Amino acid sequence: MKKIARKINMAIIGVMAAGPAMAAVNESGLCTLLTDLRGVFNMLRTMAFIGAAFIIANWAWGYISKGKVEMEDLKNKGAGMLVGFILLFGVGMVLSFLMTTSGAKTIGCPELLEW
Numbered sequence: 001m002k003k004i005a006r007k008i009n010m011a012i013i014g015v016m017a018a019g020p021a022m023a024a025v026n027e028s029g030l031c032t033l034l035t036d037l038r039g040v041f042n043m044l045r046t047m048a049f050i051g052a053a054f055i056i057a058n059w060a061w062g063y064i065s066k067g068k069v070e071m072e073d074l075k076n077k078g079a080g081m082l083v084g085f086i087l088l089f090g091v092g093m094v095l096s097f098l099m100t101t102s103g104a105k106t107i108g109c110p111e112l113l114e115w
Contacts, residue, residue, distance in 0.1 A: 004079060004083065007083070030107060030109070031107070031108075031109035034098060034099075034104075034107075034109060035109075038099065041095050041098065041099055042095075042099060044091075044095055045091075045092050045095035045096055045099070046092075048088045048089070048091040048092035048095065049088070049089070049092040051088045052084075052085050052088035052089040052092065055081050055084050055085045055088065056081075056085055058081075059077070059078070059081045
């Protein structure tokens with residue numbers, strides 16, 4: 001549990017450190033970035049969803065091929081794989097939201113609506 005708490009704390013520190021940098025960027029610069037790198041963001045979204053699916057499939061296949069579930073293995077690998085899945089799926093969801101019209105309206109980018 002301490003390892004997970006440390007990882008969550010590091011993620012929170014990273015978000016707090018990136019907050020002022022995002023606040024300094026004007027909205028038009030962010031809109032331009034999203035417009036220019038639309039293909040890259042779509043590819044990253046796809047790769048994040050595929051990575052999340054492979055993590056869960058690998059975990060499930062390990063238990064199917066063994067034919068039994070060992071609690072020690074579940075404690076050691078289960079939490080890390082679940083956190084990895086949640087992070088990859090979350091990245092995919094955020095990128096999906098940013099590339100939709102509702103995401104464009106939320107961040108105030110009217111030129112993103114013209115795709």
